[in-house]
Amino acid sequence: MFAYIKGTLISSTPSTAILDVHGIGYQILIPANVFAKLPQPNNTITLHTSYIVRELSHTLYGFLDHTDCELFELLMSVTGIGPKIALSVIGHLPTHDLQQAINNHNLSAICRVPGIGKKTAERLIIELRDKIQHVSPTQPSTPLNPHSQIINDAMNALINLGYNQQVAQKAIKTTLQSTPEPLNLALLITSSLKNI
Numbered sequence: 001m002f003a004y005i006k007g008t009l010i011s012s013t014p015s016t017a018i019l020d021v022h023g024i025g026y027q028i029l030i031p032a033n034v035f036a037k038l039p040q041p042n043n044t045i046t047l048h049t050s051y052i053v054r055e056l057s058h059t060l061y062g063f064l065d066h067t068d069c070e071l072f073e074l075l076m077s078v079t080g081i082g083p084k085i086a087l088s089v090i091g092h093l094p095t096h097d098l099q100q101a102i103n104n105h106n107l108s109a110i111c112r113v114p115g116i117g118k119k120t121a122e123r124l125i126i127e128l129r130d131k132i133q134h135v136s137p138t139q140p141s142t143p144l145n146p147h148s149q150i151i152n153d154a155m156n157a158l159i160n161l162g163y164n165q166q167v168a169q170k171a172i173k174t175t176l177q178s179t180p181e182p183l184n185l186a187l188l189i190t191s192s193l194k195n196i
Helices: 032-037 068-077 082-090 093-102 107-111 118-128 148-160 166-178 185-194
Strands: 004-012 016-021 022-030 044-053 057-065
Touching: 004 022, 016 044, 032 093, 032 107, 032 148, 032 166, 044 068, 057 068, 057 082, 068 082, 068 093, 068 118, 093 107, 107 118, 148 166, 148 185, 166 185
Parallel strands: 022 057
Antiparallel strands: 004 016, 004 044, 016 022, 044 057
């Protein structure tokens, strides 16, 4: 129903972006890698969207390119994978890495995604082995946020230290709100650890 939404970014968190489109605010759920690339508020952006209707909710999921949106919908075709886990996969594994993990039957790479266990990873590999080859890997995009790589690296560091994605995102968001420029990776990680 909604192929993409172009509007002014009002605010964002590690899991949502609010876009103003002609006076209507759209709340769009996003993966962690999109949050890291978003510009500052009041900039115009375009998010490619997937609109999912459930009995009790209507939800928009947003991505910076069409390929990730296509991959999101493909992931949801796997038995046992819903929007939350599909979003987590996209936030943690670039398309090329996911394709390689599936082709090489690399369970450990897929199991590193929060919310995916061994059985789900095996099912994902079996069900997507042929289908994922038709998805073009995304080209590395230029971050819209100049600190996006630092934010991504800090997020991965906290997750590798054993914190779950939500805890890591909340700690980084709190740190970003209180940390003056210039931002560096070591400062972001240590300050975020203090905010956990």
